[in-house]
Structures are given as structure tokens and as C-alpha cells.
Amino acid sequence: MSGVWGNNMKISIFGESHGNGIGIVINGLEPGFEIDFDYIDKEMERRAPGRNNLSTARKEADKVEILSGIFEGKVTGAPICAVIKNIDTRSKDYSLLKDVMRPGHADYPGLIRYDGFNDYRGGGHFSGRITAPLVFAGALAKQILEKKGIFIGAHLKSVGKVEEAYFDSINLNKETLLSLRGKELPILEDKNLEKVKHEILSAKMEGDSVGGVVECGIIGLKAGIGDPFFDSVESTIAHLAFSVPGIKGIEFGAGFDYTKMRGSEGNDEYYMDGKCIKTYSNNNGGITGGITNGMPIIFRAAVKPTASIIKEQRTINAKTLEDTKLVVQGRHDPCIAQRALVVIETIAALAILDLIGGK
Amino acid sequence: MSGVWGNNMKISIFGESHGNGIGIVINGLEPGFEIDFDYIDKEMERRAPGRNNLSTARKEADKVEILSGIFEGKVTGAPICAVIKNIDTRSKDYSLLKDVMRPGHADYPGLIRYDGFNDYRGGGHFSGRITAPLVFAGALAKQILEKKGIFIGAHLKSVGKVEEAYFDSINLNKETLLSLRGKELPILEDKNLEKVKHEILSAKMEGDSVGGVVECGIIGLKAGIGDPFFDSVESTIAHLAFSVPGIKGIEFGAGFDYTKMRGSEGNDEYYMDGKCIKTYSNNNGGITGGITNGMPIIFRAAVKPTASIIKEQRTINAKTLEDTKLVVQGRHDPCIAQRALVVIETIAALAILDLIGGK
């Protein structure tokens, strides 16, 4: 069933792209945490559309209204409900799309899933916009984790065919992670900025789109978090990651490349670094047997190219069951990866907060 | 927390490699299904160790004893408990490993996770052996799904550095899927058999190991299965997949390669095939917006090289907190991918059965 996630915490998400509002209910946060609302605003801003010519022209204040669970600036421990009203909706853009299924989108599966009663406007409940309240929850989770010394950050490992550097998976530090948040495009090698921009804008000029790979790092987690069956750290992160629209793959540590190594090469050998247990390599991405081993957690998520493109596409009319053609109107992101990146950080934060529970 | 999974069904797994027994409790199967026990035996056999020189020499009858939930050969609807007793355990092999942490294994995270009280013998609850009862559950699930016209199969897309063919993701059929089950090594291109074997055996001769990529296909699923947040088909499969020891990545459809495509290239365009809605390509692996679109489901899981190798490795003693060296004794698989493959099929079957619920 849709909508509810978590063990030690529970989040419940709701909303449609062009309905009255979208939001989230968050259960299970510890009472007394003093919230930094600026922090939340900045995070919301990172995901928000309409910030520059690299994303959709749709502008949403994405102003979060808190209905419950926060009193005198602090978490009460009762459920937190946060709502974002939808304002800049142009539903007429989508009226033609009731029956004509957009390729690469959830229109057709959604139509069948909800027996034709789904709110189809702007993708409805499938819209990437529904991740905005998730980012709110993530901004809370990140703050709480940072107080515990756990930091999360992500960069674009690739955009389209432009490859970027990997995180240093052994020595990943807080400074690197936090510096990425302030960047126009979160890439490790600033010298590549124009190259990456060009990849996005050239697709945009052609009415097309590109995808990308987001690499996310988490530092500060002690060894011993997670469970072998069925709530491994990887299971928990992957479960949430595949709820983010457009994600088609996830890998931890060396991931698919790990399969090409011999065991003798791939095993992360231990050594004592003073009183700390560390590993010489980090092919396991900080997780062995589903459980943290104290090294940085590293994972990469594959973000497919934005499905909405201006080019003409072949499709069908689900009502008449006939072949047809479609040019998608409306405002779209030529690359969603840089906005999805904030959501990937978010799901990492939520997954970790859930896994550590009261620990 | 460890051990329980599912929404429409619930499975509860237990056991340690060298304890009294391992097993599973399965809740939520529909009453009246007549079980084919030969089918189960064959599936158990596919995963079982000691079958040829490509796997560990440990031999386990893996004979399943059913304690409950099956009456007169049929599913009653009450919880099914199936137990496998451990017989061929050589605990002395592992006694040295109480304090010396094997690289690539869960020894160290497990020690911390369970405050030093875990059964460390043979990896304990982290052992790949715990997947045997899972395969039992999967053999039940597969039978039930097959009655509904849903078929699942997997092959080795790669072993170490040897690449194999992809499934035909558009026209994948039952015959291909089922034929793989009878093969000595489940590969699509029989001409490559010796090459693949050689990759494994050459690692074995060096006391080393190799990994691989398992590609799994599911056909016969209608459109409309799954949920956008937070129980997408990808979320459900990935959650379970990352409970399988040694899995470090998963990708659906074109996966990470999808990120290199333009939207116009990657979108799966629809067309009418008679009265059926199909797509020209299947880059989304049968899932858009987290929901099935009626095309074959295709995913690939990265299996890391077996962590147990005979070569000397650097590690630490977790008791004395000193550096040390280790040569792992015992019987091990030079490549776990071909046995993990059955478990990957299993988790696919369980995920799908859970997602379709009563549908």
C-alpha cells in the first residue's frame, strides 16, 4: 500500500501535483529537539523548481506550514504534520493528457493501478513534486543527525555522458559534504562546471533531457547499525530510494564494479588506526552483512533522463486504444538529477534516522 | 529489526549456520493451494551446496520438515513453518574466528551489532545458509505465481570478468526462463559454458573467488501492480535483494546505462499490439512510476566475490585490538553467484506475490 514508511519512525506522505496541497506526517521523532527553520528553508530551496535555467520554469514558494507536533520551536514528540499548498498550477496544460499516455511517465500504470480514478493532472500523486514534503522531513532528519555527528551529502557523479570524480570513500569528510550544498551544481570538480551545464543545456535546446548518477556519502555512523534479514542498511536506503521518481538503479561501495574484482582484491582488510578499527579499502561502502562497519557509507543512484520532453513521441490513447503521437506541453526540467540529489540525501537521512532509532 | 518481512504476506526467518536448525514461517498464503513437493525439492537442490566442484564441499541434505500450515498436501491458510536441521557442521573450523575478523564478512559489524553475543560459528545468522529456508518459501511462491501465469527466471549476466548476453527484455518468454533452471550453470549462451567455468575454477585454484551479475526476468504480470510511495515494485524487490548476503547493487531495465541516454532515446514509447498495450523498448524494465506497465520486469543484481578466500589477509583481533593476519580455513564457494541466483529468483517471487496480494 502507498504512503507509509518506517520502523522506528513513521512517515506518511500525501498530495497530488495540482490538488489543494501536499504534505507529510512524521511520527517518532524524539521530543525536545530545537528546530533550525533556516536550515529547512535552505533545503527546501535546494529542491525547489524555477531557480535557474537548468530546471523547470514552474515556480512554487514551497512554503511549509506546520500544523502540529512542534511547540515553541521544538519537537513535541507527537506527530508532525507539514503542508505545502499548491499555488502555481496550470491544470489546463495537462487536460489533453487524460487519455494520451506520456512515454516514460506513470500515466499508464497509474491509470490501471487506480482504475482510472487517479488525479492525472501534472502526474498527480506520481509527480516529483510530492518529494517536496519528503525534503522537509529530510531537513529535520539531517539536523537531528548532525547533532549526533552524522553528516550526509551528495554530488553528481555523472550528468548524461559527462563523468565526474568519485568521493574519496576512505577519507570522506564533513567539509566536502557540506560544501556541496552551497554550489550552483553539486559537483566535486569545479573545473567541470561548464561542461556539465553544457550537457544539460544542449539537451534543453533540443527539447530533450539527460539523466545522471548521484553519489551520496554518509559519515559519522558507528559500526553495528542495521540488521541482516530483512532490514539491512542497504535494504532500508534502497527501499526509499526506489520511491523517488526516476531512480532506476542503486549500488553501494564499489557496486557493480565489485563483481569484476577477485575476493582478494575486493575484501576490505581491517587495520587499527590508533584505537579505531578501519579498512584499507571501502568496496563495501561502509556496510558488510547489511550492517555498518564504521567506514563512510557510499552509494550511487541512477536517475533516468526526465521523461517529459518536447520532442514528438509515439504513444497510445488509453481510451480509444489507438496509436497516436504526442508532443508534451508544459514546463519541464531538462535534467532532474540535480534536484533529485536533494531527495537522495533526504532518503539517506530518513533511512539512517530510522535505523539508529533511539541509539 | 531483523527477521520479518512483507505486507500482504509475512515471512519470518530464523537460524544460524551451526545452530540446531534454520527455518521460516510464512503467513498469508491463500488456502487450498495444492503443493508440488518435487518442485520444492528441485529448487532446494538448485541452491544447495556441494553439488559440484564449482561450490563449497559442505554437504547438507537441506531436507525441509514442515511443522504446520500444510494439511493433506494443501496450504491451510494458517502460518506455514518449515525447518531444516543443521547436520554437517564442523564448528571447530571456526573457533579461531571468534576474535579475528574475516575481511568482507559480517564478523565485525555483527560483533558490534549483537554486543559480542552473536553465534559466530560459520557466520551464524549472517551465513548465506540462512537463505535455504527463503528458497523454500520462494519455491512455494513460484508455484503459486505460475498458476497465475507469472514466470520467473534468472541467468548469470556476468561471472567475474566474463560477460554474457542480456535477456531479450521485449520478448522474454516462459521457455527461456524455465530452461535456465535445468542447466549446470544458468547462462544464456551455452557456448560460453567453459569460459565461465574457467573463470570460476581459475580463481578457486588460486584460493581466490569471483563475483558476478545475476539478471532476473519476470513475465506475465499485468499492468497496475505496485505503489508510488513507498512500496514501488523496485522498492519491494530491492528491499529483499539487499537482504541476500553479498548483494551490492541492483538496477532495473537499462539501469545505470539509462542515465547515459537522452530522454528521447530512453522513453519507452507505447503502441497497440492488437488489443495489448506494449512498448517498443523496455528501458524501464517493466516498471514506471514504481508500478508495472505490463512489459517483462528485468533487473540485475551485483553479487560480490565470495569473501571467504584461502589467501592470507590483513585484519585485526577485535578482542586485543591489534593488527593480525588471517588465512580463512573451511570449505567455501569460489563463486557464490550461481547459488545466489536461486535466491534472487526467490526474492523476486516473494516480492511479486506480496505485491499482488489477493489480486
Add this chain to the structure above:
Amino acid sequence: MSGVWGNNMKISIFGESHGNGIGIVINGLEPGFEIDFDYIDKEMERRAPGRNNLSTARKEADKVEILSGIFEGKVTGAPICAVIKNIDTRSKDYSLLKDVMRPGHADYPGLIRYDGFNDYRGGGHFSGRITAPLVFAGALAKQILEKKGIFIGAHLKSVGKVEEAYFDSINLNKETLLSLRGKELPILEDKNLEKVKHEILSAKMEGDSVGGVVECGIIGLKAGIGDPFFDSVESTIAHLAFSVPGIKGIEFGAGFDYTKMRGSEGNDEYYMDGKCIKTYSNNNGGITGGITNGMPIIFRAAVKPTASIIKEQRTINAKTLEDTKLVVQGRHDPCIAQRALVVIETIAALAILDLIGGK
């Protein structure tokens, strides 16, 4: 953890008495159900305060705003979020109660539970007011159940020391159940109306309060609903009932009186009524072995007297840890049973809808 309930459906509740708003998120309703909004308004009205001199003077429009999940008047299948803004809040009434614990209320347990960070105003998240969004969900559930021929109603079996008639547990019918909804006080024997009112108003005049017993009936359910361990019909209803503030007991069928019967007297013997299987008596309240047997479901919930009274009470100051005295100010119900009754119907409706799932 607080806030989320359900298996086949999931509800997530939030809000505090004097916060910005209260509400609920409802997951898992089947798409396409056309909602009768008048029905909802009438149900909300039944629970709403300030309707006559039998309840608190606090007036709340209790106007429900629907943020998501309903499109063109129909259930979409995506999560429904409904919000009620708090308007008539007089927080100053409660400012003295931050440290002085009201006897019979959740003030003290809540203070400890939430480490002193709970919103104490008006009982905060513990307020009976939080049941308003629950009633919204129940009004939806009741409509859906009525389309399936399942009807739910409740009456006051007793108010304070005034006893009323029992439901006819064998022949309970739709007319009886529905007629109760329109009554000023939902009692079976109209001749007792003044007696019941007098019981309430005499307590009110003394600045005191009374409790009551709500008897609830459910008809139209087929045999075979529920599960033996751990989701019996009784478990499911009782779980929700004990979330309603002020409920201290629940019994099914003959309940506690059943323990005084011999087995030969208490067993409900079967007979064929045409092609229907019925029982001569209904001491089991329509449930045996945790599962419906096709007879009307009957249960009774004990509602304690309203804790808020005007009389002086002994208590402690939780800050200074000293004994003190308290006269509770503010507007209160002399009897909460008649308003709790709607909530009891609600939880019955939610429990049943959850149990029948797709059936």
C-alpha cells in the same frame, strides 16, 4: 509509536487541541468510491462540541478541508489528507496547567512521556478533539461499508447510574441502527430520555461529570472475517477503542456476564434458517475464535466520567514536586459518552473496513 494504524488500510493522525490544525491521512481506500459529503458533515456534527447544554460550550466549525486523494468527488486511491483548522482556542485557560497536573487526565503521563516538551494546552495531542479527524475517516468508512450492506450503530447502554436496554443481539436491524443517528441522545428507549438528561445535567450543576457505557452493533458482515492470532476481530476493534480517550473497558457479546454462565448455557447453538446458518443465542457477539460467524457483532465500551470537573481536587505541581489543589477552569462536557459514541462507531467502521480488505 504514536500515530499510525492499520493493515489493509493505514491511517495516520495528527494534531493538538490548540495547535494550528488537526487531521488525518488515510491510505488504502479503493479508487472510484463517490463520496457523499453531506453524510460526512452529519457525522462530524454528531461528534462536534457546543451543540446543546449536554456538552462543552466550546464551538468549533470542525470544517474539514481535503488536501488530497479525492478528485472530482471520488476517491482516487492515493492518500487522502483531511485537515481541520483550530479556531476557537482559548489558550490562556490552560496556562496555569503547565505544571499542575489535572487528575484523571494525561497531563502527568504525557509530561513524562514527552520529556516536558508536549504541547500542554488543552490536553494537546491527548485531547478528545483529536478524534474529530478520526470521525471524518469513519464517515468515509461507514459509507463504503454501507454500499457493501454493512451497517453500524451505537446507543447509550447506560449513563452514570441510569441503565438502558440492550440491543436485540439476534435480530438487530438496519432501521434500529440508523434511527439512533438522528436522536438528540442515542438511547433505545425514548421514554428514558428525561431520566438520562437529568443524570447528566444534575452532575453538570454540581460541577461534576458522569460516565457511561456505549453499546455498538454491526450487521451485514459475512462469516469468516478476522484471524485467530493476532488480528482477531476483537483484537482489532479493541486496539482502536482503547485509543479513544476515556475508554476503560470493552466486552463482546455477553462479555463479563458470559463468565457466569455454564458452557451449556453460553454456547451459541447453530441452526439452519433456510439456507442461512444462524445461532439461537449470541453470547459470542458474532465472533468465535476471533472470526465473524455471520451473526450481528455486539460490543460495549466503558466511558469513564469526564476528567475535567469544576470541583476542587488534590494534585501535585510537577515542577516543584509539591502537593497542591486545583479547580479546573475552561469549558467541559459533563458527560462525554454521547460524543464518544460517534467515535466508537467510527473505530468499529475503521476496524471492519481494515479487516475485510479487498473482500
Add this chain to the structure above:
Amino acid sequence: MSGVWGNNMKISIFGESHGNGIGIVINGLEPGFEIDFDYIDKEMERRAPGRNNLSTARKEADKVEILSGIFEGKVTGAPICAVIKNIDTRSKDYSLLKDVMRPGHADYPGLIRYDGFNDYRGGGHFSGRITAPLVFAGALAKQILEKKGIFIGAHLKSVGKVEEAYFDSINLNKETLLSLRGKELPILEDKNLEKVKHEILSAKMEGDSVGGVVECGIIGLKAGIGDPFFDSVESTIAHLAFSVPGIKGIEFGAGFDYTKMRGSEGNDEYYMDGKCIKTYSNNNGGITGGITNGMPIIFRAAVKPTASIIKEQRTINAKTLEDTKLVVQGRHDPCIAQRALVVIETIAALAILDLIGGK
């Protein structure tokens, strides 16, 4: 769905009365607890049948075999599986009962629930025998709780029409609770022993049965445990209690009698007892707003008379759909209350252990 329960812990129960075995899987216990196996044996013995002429003549060793999760006498933290093999089964006793429905039993609802595929022998999965593994789990839970200073005990408040004393709900102590475990019949007033026995044996001589009320007390719990919605202490205990066969009612503190009190009488006023916060009365049974207030928890469960009686009863044949008569054969308890009492203590222990989680 049947079979799985818990939040901070998860238990999964399985088995049928006359199948191969019954058992339980327990997840989420903290590693390192050293188990007192004598304690477990004694608890199993308390519930076991065939101990004296007050219970059924069926004798079961009820010897628990532990398959996993315990290593060197200590909890490992991995799932614990405990199995009891069925030995003394006389299935022929039940063969006539496949179609003829026993009044008061789950035969008919079970037949419908499981589409006729349930194991009907001896009540199958509905048998009270399935509570034996639950008692094993409870014996573990009780030990763990006792180490934390939390003690649980129960007595027979009434048997048939014989009333016994209530617990002293203000000053309930450990000695009283523990002394009850050693008694032939767990009653507070030893002078009543013969009267209670006579009530049971006179029913037995007539081939009939009696019910009873079990009163359970829990001491040593701090204030602040539980949640308002939807996991109150009452919800959690009641949920489990109504999974125990034959339970038809539950009430906390003054329960149904509370409804007859005025608020001024019923409110539990606070006072400082040195540095402790206590209440003068305990009508709320240690729980207000769903959360513990530090006073003893008191609840009573109504156990209906054993449904199996030797007297002839009217019933139907579910196959031929005709009226018929039935004299139940086999060995039965004339009163199940004294054995159910151990199960009631068990569910109290499990509920509390789940609620306190890591606290």
C-alpha cells in the same frame, strides 16, 4: 493477517493442535540476556494440560526445543525459534467433527475463513494449545522484565459464580504476585479454595464447564510508557488478550464500574509520597491517556466457559446444511480460566516488553 505481532519486538506464531509441531519465532530481544531455563520449564508447566483433575486429561510434555537465537545460554539478538512437537494426539477423536460444527468453537468461522482447507483436527490453528509457545515467549519476557524490576502476576477474580477478592490496586507488591505462581489454584483468599474447586468439579461432573475472570497486575513500571494514538498501553494489552481463545472482555482499573462513578469520585488525585508521585486511588489502573502513570497496572479479562462440553447440543452439518445434534467427545477442561491465566500474564509481559522497547 494471522501470525505476526509487535513493534519493538516481533513474534510469529505457528502450529496446529494435531500437526507436526507448534512454535514461535521471537525477534528483537536484546543480546546477552542469560536465560533461566528452569524458570521457563516452570511457566510451561503452569499452562500445561493434564496436571490435575481440574484440567483436560491430555498430557503433553510441552518440551520446548530451541532451534536458534540462543547461544551458550544467552540471547544472541538474532531471531529465537522455539518448537514443541505434538505427541499425544488422538486425531480419531475429532474425525467426526469435520462437518459438524461445535457450538462456541471456531469450527464454523474457521471453515469459512480458510475455505474448508483448515486443519480441523482438535481445533487446528484455533486450539488453545497454540498458546503454549506464547507462554514460552512470555517466560522469556517475564525474566527480562524482572531484571528491570517489573513483576507480573494474576489471580482468579471469579470462577463461574464464585467471586474472589480484588488485588489491592494501590499497594500491590511483588510478594503477592509471585506467591500466586506456586498455588494449586491462583486465588488470593486461600480459604475459598474448596469453594472454587467445587464450582469447577460440579460442572465437570455434569459434563459441563464454567468460565471465570482473571485479574492481572503489573508493578514496577515507570510513568511515561505508551502512546496516545494508536498504541496505548490498553490497546497493546487488549490486542494481545483478544488473541487468547475464549477471552470476551477486558477492563482496566475500575473498568465498567468506573462508568458508574462521578468524575469527582473517579479521578485519581495525585500526592507526593516523598519524592514519588502517587495517586490516592487507582481507578485508571495505572494508565491515563493510554500512558503509564507509575501506579500498578491492573486489568481483568473475561474467560468464557470452555466451549467443549459433553452435553448434547444442537448444531448444523456444514456440508449437508442440515440441523443435527452433537455430543463432543475427547478430553476437555471443565474450566480453562486457571490455564488461560498464565497466558494472560504472558500477553501482559509481551505487551510491556514491546512497549518499553529499549527504555
